[in-house]
Amino acid sequence: MAHLDLEEQEQLDQLKHYWNQYGNAITWILIVVFGSIAAYNGWQYWERRQAAQASFLYDEVERAAGSGDAARVEQAYKDIKDRFGRTTYAQQAGLLAGRVLVERGKADAGKSALQWVASDAKDEGLQAVARLRLAALLVDAKDYDGALKQLNAGMPREFEALAADRRGDIYNLQGKKDQAKLEYMKAWQAFSADSQYRPLVEVKLTALGVDVQTLKPAGETAKS
Template identity: 30%
Template sequence: MEVYNNDNQRDQTEAVKQFFANNGKALAVGAVIGIAALVGWRFWVNHQQNNALASSDRYQQLTSTLKADNPASIQALASFVDHDKTSYGALASLTLAKTYVDKSDLQNAAKILEQGLQDSSDQSLQAVIRLRLARVQSELKNPDAALKTLDAVKGDNWTGLAADIRGDILLNKGDKQGAAAAWRQGIKSEVSPAVKQMMQTKLNNFS
């Protein structure tokens, strides 16, 4: 048995030597490529983290100094939205849109919200932007566009809020039955008690 073990070990050793002789260069190249890929991945992750921190700092700075009566601060935030293609740019679009709405500049509010939608892949953030955009589009007397925007809202957490806005839009279009149906759907959804009570009050106005 011992002889068998010794012979087996020698065979294995020779096989390993032969393997590295035949494949040594390929293994070396593969190792170099693997290390390069790992280094590149870590560099990319660090780069993304640094960019996110820079975007966060810039967002905080611009939003904290934003003033409706200061055109320069509005332009600075608009420039940030234009150039920062991250969720911080999308968040900034919400802040900037509110400023435009307060100034009754609904066209620019809609434009900046549409831009914000393109800058984030986060479903919840996109839902918030679409809810705001639908309100603005309704105010711009474009109810069909507003309803289409609401159709794109994803996530059960937003169903109730979308239904409330949909009801308001349909009511403004003169579709009382559609509005009532939307609010009934919203009341059944997962939404805060305050919003449910608001929709119930709207429904009660039809009785």
């Protein structure tokens, strides 16, 4: 028993020595670790709370849009943008507000909403939609250079065909037929064979004197 007591005392002495040497460092490491966990949990809670509040304001934008009240749409959009601009709800609200405000004759306010989404949205898909819509508005205003700037700002792969089609339209309007053909061909090749947009691009190519049959792979041509 005395031998066991001596061993226990030696282990206890070693533990005390170890703690005296490293105890402060271990304590600070634990503080950092548990502090990080607490901060992460707090951040998650804050994000969920922000999303819930933003969702409520987005519903208000939707209701205002459904009623066609441009003033309410503009105010609701401003509220969600100012308070929860980092959320996806705010960026979706920008797309919705942009469309409704333009339809209701507030073109400048609509463009501003779309420009904000195109510039500041975190989601690349939302950015792409905003740029495509903004480009269409700029084309209507005959600001072709501005429209091309939006379309050339970079698009996710799934939006490249639409962007090429829009660029083709712009070059066609400018009388730049060769550049229009190139963009339409890019669009035609990027759209899948069963895409509803492909026949529309084919019509544009045909009008410019391009035989779309020559663009089809051999197997697709034979099937046609």
